[in-house]
Amino acid sequence: MRAEQVLRLERAAAALGGRTIWSDVSLTVDGGRFVAVLGPNGAGKSTLLRTILGLVPLTAGDATVLGAPPGARNDMIGYLPQRRELDPAVRVRGVDLVRLGLDGGRWGVPLPAWLPGNRTGRAAARRVTDVLELVDAAAYARRPIGELSGGERQRVLIAQALVREPELLMLDEPLDSLDLPGQRSVAALLQRICRTRGVAVVLVTHDVNPILPYLDQVVYFASGRAMAGAPEDVIASGALTGLYGVPIEVLRASDGRLVVVGQPEAPHVHTPRHA
């Protein structure tokens, strides 16, 4: 019963502080698809996620999210923001963070699940256990989050975004602080969730290579515009040249990695620090 089409933007434009960030952006995402959002720093990738959540209004065009205007169905969207400030000195356990993702917005106080008559509390605790198992984080979810490695932490946060069983999961640079194997295993996990649960995954990333084998679709932001389509169509010399307006070359390394050359700014599709 997943929505056929989870996301649709038509000639949309967004502005921040009076400055148009991007315009004339059209894309559709179907249920259960794995989509990467690419582009240089400041191109407006995070802004796209924020418009989908209704946090940034569109200045032109139309958007439909899960069959409603942006912001109306946010309870069905799991969102992992960029740059998460979790203080390592504050000792909060992963399970508690995930549980807050489930019902943290509700008024009241969290009552322990062992209290007699607390049936909703027990059901919620079970849900939290299930989602932690789904992302393979059960083994360390009871440790303080500040003591976890970057990859372990990211899995717990993905569990938090998934705990309400969303139809759309949006992650803003979830692979950022991970080493290459860490990136691959989180990417594989996301693809598994995408395939087995039918959740559409929209993932912002700097380096498309670790997730390239899993992708259904790519949205590439540059020069105030965006291009959407199949990965091999978008990450191609001709398409990117048209988007940037300057000659761009996409090279394929012998191991299958893509390297974009000739961008006006530093290379973004492949970031050498991960090599």
Added chain:
Amino acid sequence: MPEPVAAATLDIPGRVRELFTYHFMVNALAAGTAVAVMAAIVGWFVVVRRQVFAGHTLSLVAFPGAAGAALAGLPAASGYYAACGLGAVALAPASRSGPSRGAETAAIGTVQAFALGCGFLFASLYHGLLGGVAALLFGSFVGIDDGQVLTLFAVAALAIALIGIAGRPLLFASLDPEGAAAAGVPVRALGAAFLLLLALAVAATAQITGALLVFTLLVTPAATAQALTSRPVAGMLVAVALALIVTWLGLAFAYFSPWPVGFWITSLSFGFFVLARVWRARRARSACGTSPTRRLMLPPGPPKRRRRRTREGGA
């Protein structure tokens, strides 16, 4: 101060009974109980939200408030509430979580010194102050009247009710502001409301511990609880238990000894804090190297990038 009757013997039940024979002592214990429960719960959030500095500022503003009220012929308690409330309103825009904290702390530190100076002036202009400057700064347990006790109970009930209503979203906003904002929790509004609640708690606590020793009930039990458990509800309960123990024992010791209540409460809660930190440090050491699950969960690859960020700063 009345002559301790059972002081010469070690007759504990007799001594406890003696504590309750004097009205001023009953008032002190009742007021201390209300304050301890409220301060521990609010303080737990203060520690988690890293707003210790804001709490410190509010407690210093409380001093000129109380001294000024006395000078104006008003009850000192009204001065505490008014000054802390105003302080919270003034702090609200500055305490918005953000990277530009450094500049603000300098400005706030300047205001703190100024507040202490004003308080000292008011206190020296007014000589009839019960217990004098020392009582306002370091606490006193004599002279808490019935009305004050009732007010403290009402304030504590209000604070606990507010936490009961907004505890969960406040917890979410405190532990994980970005995640909470993404889930639609009004993080900003909750932050401002919490600052007012903190002002209320500080004003109430200062009446027992004095302006300078507010932290002994507000922050120390909560920080001790944080060292003992990372579960939110359990942590709050531990903090409340610790605050009650140090308040009751501190008042009793102060009654039977020549040393002031502020000293007893601070040293007791400091003692618990040190014990908890030692316990945690030893546990961390004994747990070190015996984590096979963690090994298995890590993806294969260069382990150097695993960031070690254990016990930075602490609290």
